[in-house]
Amino acid sequence: xxxxxxxxxxxxxxxxxxxxxxxxxxxxxxxxxxxxxxxxxxxxxxxxxxxxxxxxxxxxxxxxxxxxxxxxxxxxxxxxxxxxxxxxxxxxxx
Numbered sequence: 001x002x003x004x005x006x007x008x009x010x011x012x013x014x015x016x017x018x019x020x021x022x023x024x025x026x027x028x029x030x031x032x033x034x035x036x037x038x039x040x041x042x043x044x045x046x047x048x049x050x051x052x053x054x055x056x057x058x059x060x061x062x063x064x065x066x067x068x069x070x071x072x073x074x075x076x077x078x079x080x081x082x083x084x085x086x087x088x089x090x091x092x093x094x
Contacts (some may be wrong), residue, residue, distance in 0.1 A: 040047070051065075
């Protein structure tokens with residue numbers, strides 16, 4: 001019966017360690033979120049919905065989503081106009 005008592009004590013100690021690790025992990029996650037919220041509040045940036053946030057690692061001033069498509073279309077049109085004007089200027093100069 002002494003072996004069963006030692007095994008129960010070992011299981012209880014293991015369970016306590018697991019519960020303690022879970023509590024510490026939960027506290028660390030809460031602390032991290034609190035610090036992130038505080039840093040965001042100090043930066044002065046407004047809260048953006050998830051669909052309006054830039055990809056991770058990019059700044060707020062870089063276009064994302066539909067803005068990229070619009071910029072690409074505008075750039076393509078401007079390039080076409082420039083190429084046509086260069087072609088017409090070349091014909092007039094010859």
